[in-house]
Structure formats: structure tokens, C-alpha cells
Amino acid sequence: MWVYLVSLLFHILSAMIWLGGMIFYVIVVMPVIRNPKVKEQKLTLLQLTALQFRKISYILFLLLFVSGLGMLYTKGYLVQGQFVSFFTSNIGYMFSLKIGLFLLLFLSSLYHDFVSGPKTFVFLENDPVMFERYRKLSGFFGRFNLLLSLGITVLGILVSRGVSVF
Ligand code: HEM
Numbered sequence: 603m604w605v606y607l608v609s610l611l612f613h614i615l616s617a618m619i620w621l622g623g624m625i626f627y628v629i630v631v632m633p634v635i636r637n638p639k640v641k642e643q644k645l646t647l648l649q650l651t652a653l654q655f656r657k658i659s660y661i662l663f664l665l666l667f668v669s670g671l672g673m674l675y676t677k678g679y680l681v682q683g684q685f686v687s688f689f690t691s692n693i694g695y696m697f698s699l700k701i702g703l704f705l706l707l708f709l710s711s712l713y714h715d716f717v718s719g720p721k722t723f724v725f726l727e728n729d730p731v732m733f734e735r736y737r738k739l740s741g742f743f744g745r746f747n748l749l750l751s752l753g754i755t756v757l758g759i760l761v762s763r764g765v766s767v768f
Contacts, residue, residue: 606672606676606677608672616666617666619658621755635648645723645726652715656719663708666704693761696761696765696766696767707751718740722739
């Protein structure tokens with residue numbers, strides 16, 4: 603029982619920090635960075651805060667994955683017979699949808715954090731057209747990741763209460 607409770611605690615805390623951190627970034631950090639008083643430091647601040655958030659993101663993904671597996675294990679769903687009956691149940695479909703969105707979030711975060719984001723700052727120096735293209739792309743993927751994270755959280759809450767739309 604305690605393995606389940608510890609996993610659940612880590613799972614909920616990681617989800618809070620991940621989703622809360624993203625929302626905090628949008629409603630507090632971004633408006634501060636856009637303040638004309640820090641106009642000179644705007645891009646440095648944007649780059650430093652993004653790199654700091656990137657560092658913790660992948661630790662949180664790992665924690666969410668390991669604690670999620672811990673809960674599945676303690677609920678007995680990873681045993682062979684149970685595994686198939688769980689994943690072919692209505693709740694299992696909801697859970698699979700959540701895992702599918704999680705994988706999409708992981709890939710989309712990798713692209714945003716390691717490709718489009720860094721490229722934006724590289725093109726800042728020498729190519730205004732490419733800079734604008736990657737700036738827009740990074741903005742799109744940032745919003746997409748926030749939306750996916752909200753969806754995953756709602757699915758997590760529904761699954762743990764036995765609610766399925768299937
Ligand atoms: C961004 C990623 C994720 C977020 C934001 C997230 C969020 C949540 C939330 C909010 C809950 C509901 C907790 C409750 O109200 O009791 C939950 C439950 C759950 N999550 Fe996740 N989750 C994520 C990824 C994962 C992954 C990758 C796995 C599996 C490897 C997983 C497995 C589970 C399980 C098994 C439950 C049900 C717990 C229970 O009812 O006992 N989650 N998740």
C-alpha cells in the first residue's frame with residue numbers, strides 16, 4: 603500500500619509542478635520579460651528562464667513515468683492476465699489515450715526544447731526571416747504542449763475516478 607501512496611504523492615506533486623510551472627511561465631514570467639523596463643535584457647531573460655525550465659522538465663517527465671508505472675504495478679495491472687483485461691476495458695482505453703498524449707507531449711517537448719527554441723536564438727544574430735519563422739514555431743509548440751498537458755491532467759483525474767468516455 604505504501605508503494606502506491608508514495609507513487610501517487612510523487613505523481614501528483616510532479617504533475618502540479620509541471621502544469622503549474624507552465625502556467626506560471628505564461629501568466630507571470632512572460633509578462634515580466636515583456637515589461638519595457640527590462641527591454642535590454644529581454645532575450646537573455648527569455649533564454650535563461652527557458653533553459654532553467656528545460657532542466658526540470660525532463661526530471662519531471664521521468665518522475666511522472668516511474669511513479670505512474672509504480673501505481674500500475676501496485677494495482678496489479680502489469681501482471682500478464684490483468685494487463686490485457688485492463689487495456690481492453692473502457693477505462694483502459696482512457697488510460698491508453700493518456701499515455702498516447704504523454705508520448706506526443708514528450709516528442710513535441712523535445713522538438714520545442716532542443717530544435718525550434720535553440721534555433722530561434724541562433725538565427726537572432728544573423729537571419730531575421732528565419733528568426734521570425736522559428737520564433738512563431740516555438741510559440742506554437744509551447745502553447746500546444748500546455749494544451750496537451752491540460753488534457754493529460756484531466757484524463758488522469760477521470761481515470762483515477764473510474765470515469766470513461768468510451
Ligand atoms: C505529463 C504527464 C502526466 C500528468 C500531468 C499526469 C497527471 C495525473 C493526474 C492529475 C492523475 C490523477 C491523480 C488523482 O487525482 O488521484 C494521474 C493519475 C494516474 N496516472 Fe498520470 N500523469 C502523467 C503521466 C503519466 C504516465 C506516463 C503514467 C504511466 C506510466 C501515468 C499513470 C497514472 C496512473 C496509473 C494514474 C491513476 C492513479 C490511481 O488512480 O491510482 N501518468 N495522473
